[in-house]
Amino acid sequence: MLSVLNRGTAAPGALKPWLLLLPLVLFLCAFFLVPLGQVALMSVTEPEFGLGNYAHLTSDGLYLQVFLNTFLTALGVALCCLLLGYPLAYLMAQSSPRVAALLMLLVTMSFWTSFLVRTYAWMVLLGNNGPVTAFLAFLGWDPPPHLLFTRLSSTLAMVHILIPYMVMSLYSVMKRIDPALLRAAESLGARPWSVFRQVYLPLSAPGMVNGATLVFMICLGFYVTPVLLGSPQEQMVAGLIGTQIEEFLDFGQASAMAMVLLASTLIVLTVYHRRFGLDRLWG
Amino acid sequence: MSEDVEKTAAGGGADGGARLVSRRSVMTLAAGAVGVLAMPAIIRSARAAEVLYVNTWGGSWEKAASKHLFEPFTKETGVEIRTVSPVSFAKLAAQVRSGVYEFDVTTLGGGDIVRANAAKIIEPVAGGPLASALWKDAVFENGVSSHAFSTLIAYRKDRLTNGGPQNWADFWNRKDFPGARSLQRYGARVLPLALMADGAPKEKLYPLDTDRAFRTLDRIKPDLRVWWTQGQQSQQLLRDGEVDMIGIWHGRALELIDQGHPIGITWNQAQIDRAYWVVSKNTPRREIAWKFIQSAVQPERLAGFCREALYGPLNPKAFDFIPKEEANRMPTGPENYPLAVEQNVEDFGDNLQKVTQRFEQWIAT
Numbered sequence: 323m324l325s326v327l328n329r330g331t332a333a334p335g336a337l338k339p340w341l342l343l344l345p346l347v348l349f350l351c352a353f354f355l356v357p358l359g360q361v362a363l364m365s366v367t368e369p370e371f372g373l374g375n376y377a378h379l380t381s382d383g384l385y386l387q388v389f390l391n392t393f394l395t396a397l398g399v400a401l402c403c404l405l406l407g408y409p410l411a412y413l414m415a416q417s418s419p420r421v422a423a424l425l426m427l428l429v430t431m432s433f434w435t436s437f438l439v440r441t442y443a444w445m446v447l448l449g450n451n452g453p454v455t456a457f458l459a460f461l462g463w464d465p466p467p468h469l470l471f472t473r474l475s476s477t478l479a480m481v482h483i484l485i486p487y488m489v490m491s492l493y494s495v496m497k498r499i500d501p502a503l504l505r506a507a508e509s510l511g512a513r514p515w516s517v518f519r520q521v522y523l524p525l526s527a528p529g530m531v532n533g534a535t536l537v538f539m540i541c542l543g544f545y546v547t548p549v550l551l552g553s554p555q556e557q558m559v560a561g562l563i564g565t566q567i568e569e570f571l572d573f574g575q576a577s578a579m580a581m582v583l584l585a586s587t588l589i590v591l592t593v594y595h596r597r598f599g600l601d602r603l604w605g
Numbered sequence: 606m607s608e609d610v611e612k613t614a615a616g617g618g619a620d621g622g623a624r625l626v627s628r629r630s631v632m633t634l635a636a637g638a639v640g641v642l643a644m645p646a647i648i649r650s651a652r653a654a655e656v657l658y659v660n661t662w663g664g665s666w667e668k669a670a671s672k673h674l675f676e677p678f679t680k681e682t683g684v685e686i687r688t689v690s691p692v693s694f695a696k697l698a699a700q701v702r703s704g705v706y707e708f709d710v711t712t713l714g715g716g717d718i719v720r721a722n723a724a725k726i727i728e729p730v731a732g733g734p735l736a737s738a739l740w741k742d743a744v745f746e747n748g749v750s751s752h753a754f755s756t757l758i759a760y761r762k763d764r765l766t767n768g769g770p771q772n773w774a775d776f777w778n779r780k781d782f783p784g785a786r787s788l789q790r791y792g793a794r795v796l797p798l799a800l801m802a803d804g805a806p807k808e809k810l811y812p813l814d815t816d817r818a819f820r821t822l823d824r825i826k827p828d829l830r831v832w833w834t835q836g837q838q839s840q841q842l843l844r845d846g847e848v849d850m851i852g853i854w855h856g857r858a859l860e861l862i863d864q865g866h867p868i869g870i871t872w873n874q875a876q877i878d879r880a881y882w883v884v885s886k887n888t889p890r891r892e893i894a895w896k897f898i899q900s901a902v903q904p905e906r907l908a909g910f911c912r913e914a915l916y917g918p919l920n921p922k923a924f925d926f927i928p929k930e931e932a933n934r935m936p937t938g939p940e941n942y943p944l945a946v947e948q949n950v951e952d953f954g955d956n957l958q959k960v961t962q963r964f965e966q967w968i969a970t
Contacts, residue, residue: 384966450846468785470847471831554790554832554968562965567695569961571724 358584361577368574375578385562385579392558393586395477395548396541400534402481403488407533408526411492415499422493429489432482441550444479445470476552480541487540488533495529532602535594539587559583655684657893660697660711663690666914673909674901681900684893694721701726701886709888710897712880713748715950716793716957721883722746728884728891738899740920746951748881749898751907752916755875755936755945756794759843759858760850762867769869770850777802777825784849786825787842790832792964793957794876795822797948798852801874807946812954819967832968843868855936856915872941876948879919911935917942 365375379385410429414422432440448454448469459466469475499522507517545560552558559579566576594600659675661667667688675686689708694717700706713721721727730747743750758776760769764784770776776786777799788795796818797810803821805814830848833839840857842848844866855875861868882898884891900906904918908926911918917937918924924932924939932938936945953960 384969388969445841445845468830549834550838554829555970557969565965568693569965570958571695571698571720573699 361580364573365577365581368572368577375574376582378575379578379582388557388559388562389582391556392542392583395473395480395556395558396538399477399480399484399541400488400538402477403485403537404530404534406481407485407488407492408530411489411496411529414489414493415496426489426493429486433486437483437546440483441479441547444475444482444551448475448478470551472553473556476548476556479547479551480544483547484537484540487536491533491536492526492529495532496526499525528598528602531594531598535590539590542583542587655682655893657684657686657710657890657897658706658708659686659688659897660692660708661688661690662692662712669910669914673906673913677906678897678900682893682896684897686897697721697885698724698726704887706885706888706890709885709890709894711883711885712751713883714878714880715948716953718746718748718881718883719950719953720957722748726886728886728888728894739902740922743902743920745879745881748883749902750919751880751882751902752911752914752918753877753879753937754916755855755872755877756789756798756852757855757858757870757872757875757936758850759853759861759868759870761843761846762869764846764849765869769871771871772874773798773802774804776850776852777821779825779828782850784828785830785847786828786850787831787833787839787848788829788852789839790834790968792961793950793953794878794948795852795964796960797946798876801946807874810946811949811952813960815955815960815963819963822967855934859915859934872936873944875936875941875945877917877936877945878948880916 366373368375410425414425417425446452450468450470452469454469455466503521503525504517507521508514512520543560544558545564548556548558549561549564560583563576563579563583566572566579591600659670661670667690671686671688675688679685692711694713696707697711697713698721700708713727718727727747730744730749739749758770758773760782761784762769765782767781770778770782775782788798796813796815799818799821800810800814801807803817805817831842833842833851836854836857839851839853840861843851843853843858844861855870855872858868858870862870882901884894884898888894901910902920904920904922905926907918907920908923910916911923912927912931915934917935918927919937927935933940935941
């Protein structure tokens, strides 16, 4: 006890890192934690005190369906990102630093374009008069399929937006895989496919889990993209929360839904933390 | 929070400024030249202090309102108008709840004004200063009627070469008018259209037979590829040919036609939506707010606003200031109005919230 105190007085500099955190902590408290607390409070007090809003969530088929749809969509998007991102990240990890940097630039380029612009770009590309439809018609698909306002179009756009997270997660892990291990496997007579499957793939698994977790969690809260590009039948929770507030002025119900969404995200995070440790999430 | 502080300070400044002017005026008489020289500066500061916050739809709406409603009012009274957009019913409700006023005046549509009045989030007209100055039936549910738009049928002339749908029954007719359709994601507007499509006469739409409306909606569900939520979006859908016919606001359709797109419209069975000026409940600036509203529905100003923003005025005298060919592009114009259908938001039938909920559920399944 005494020694702890001594250390505290002897080295006042030890306090400083915490002081550096203070502005951010205050900012988060004022603009994130306090409003979040208000939302939590509203979910059990509007219109009356109790768990009525949560009971309603479980009893009304619409909510369950929308939640289910949200999770399935997020899962699908995470899988697509993994399938598309893995080869790319692999290529980057194998390339020279210059080529890798160029590829990384291309991947992250979409980060620098506004969300809405990207969404509208998909509308132009996939529209009835867009190049993709024209190409399918040229190939003899008559009448060409409707691509816009379907699950396909919204999934495509969300994968496009989220794939940088996946590629960066994978790349940071793949970059650290020791090439000596692969050479060792080869020298022991393993074929290239076996080297990949039995050595490389398991070693890159943390990146897959990281990327999939990140993409899944971010995707859960998507709002604009599914509303503008998706089919009306496939709503996601964030869109429904918006409707609850704008159309029904039902702040209580909307808060309850937001809380459930938050809880689901926290559960995913907790599972991840137990299994892998949170500090590894960003690679 | 900080915004609230700023506005309260501005309000306090307004009172202080006014007192200052009157005291100074007396002194001016006595002191002569010095006071005369000081006057302009004092009046300027008093004017700058008085502010009214108006909630607008932004874009061309705000441009027209600034030119024809806001600027003349500022010139006349010295009250500066600051705008906040977009129009949000949720915000109107939230600010009464929190006491933090982002805007004092806003416009509400028919369905919303009934809701707002029932929820007591708007100021009562009675007791306000303007009751005597208005025309007959101008006040409805504590709002002052201003202008109207309509939801009408617009179609791609290049796709529907047989003349296009001329009423809602045609719009529902998938055999003679095949193609993708879109309607606004707004149950209170869509259900009456469905009833008309099913043959209900326009004077017998209300109270709504919701079951019949949903049954009718079922018939074209596969063709309703997208439900639009914003005016801009509805325009884009029709312009880019994503849909072949659409229930769209008349102003948006006229803009496309004026730009030269192959779009046809019909004024037949156009569904009128009225917009009402309302004052946010308990705002400290309610007196100026009512004064502003009274000036905004004056025939000449309203006519100017409607001509530029493509609305139809609800003050009948406004047509004295509108050329005939322009009146024919307005839903309340003498040729179009007899074809139109008014909504009956008071006698809606089912509880509006329940209908909207059922509508959302119907879309999602």
